[in-house]
Amino acid sequence: MRTIVHTLGYNVAELVEEATESLRELNEGFEYTHVIADLGYPLGEERSDWDTFDARFLDQTKSNNLYSNNQTAILNHSDLVKFKNKGVSGNWTTIAKLYDVKDGDVLIGADPDERPMDKGWVKAMSEVMQADKDIAICSLMLPELMALEGFFENYILAERMLNGHRVWYGKAMCQWALIGISGRFIEKAGGVPAPNVAPIYGWIENACGALMNHYGMTWVMLPDY
Secondary structure: OOEEEEEEOOOOHHHHHHHHHHHHHHOOOOOOEEEEEEOOOOOOOOOOOOOOOOHHHHHHHHHHHHHHHHHHHHHOOOEEEEOOOOHHHHHHHHHHHHOOOOOOOEEEEOOOOOOOOOOOHHHHHHHHHHHOOOEEEEEEOOHHHHOOOOHHHHHEEEEEEEOOEEEEEEOOOOOOOOEEEEHHHHHHHOOOOOOOOOOOOOOHHHHHHHHHHHOOOEEEEEOOO
């Protein structure tokens, strides 16, 4: 079983760096492969002359971001790949193909604009999906969800312990935080599903939900991470 963690770099390079450093600091002692995907993000430093700059600025900032992402990869012993932005699901699928993610592997997203709070979250995701092959998606918990009155009763089917981790099995679809996707689900679905209503960004919960039901798989949350 392999654990591949990716950071999709369609964001400013500073946030890619922060996400990579957070990943490394919170997950020391667990073996995984981290890859930064440079997706040609066209913006960087703040500018006051948006009405007068030309297209050369976009090319220059793309180059600057690529250089910064490469430096982040070198300093953190991460891989770096570069390809055209294909939307969130399309980018996940591209990484899965590049790293030949198969049944038994786990593909995890360490998003540039999200910051996990607890140590060992990558290990927890991997061990949970290893323990139950019917789990398609494993999500971290959002504090905002925990604060909702009746959240457990309305959205969670049951609690189980898997490989020493407390796991909540989903009942009704809700917002996911950072997620890991099982290689088994990716193989069955032919990639990471993209929602028709938002093919570039968002609504991944709905796109995955229908196929999870079709394949008799489920999603879970980790309430302690």
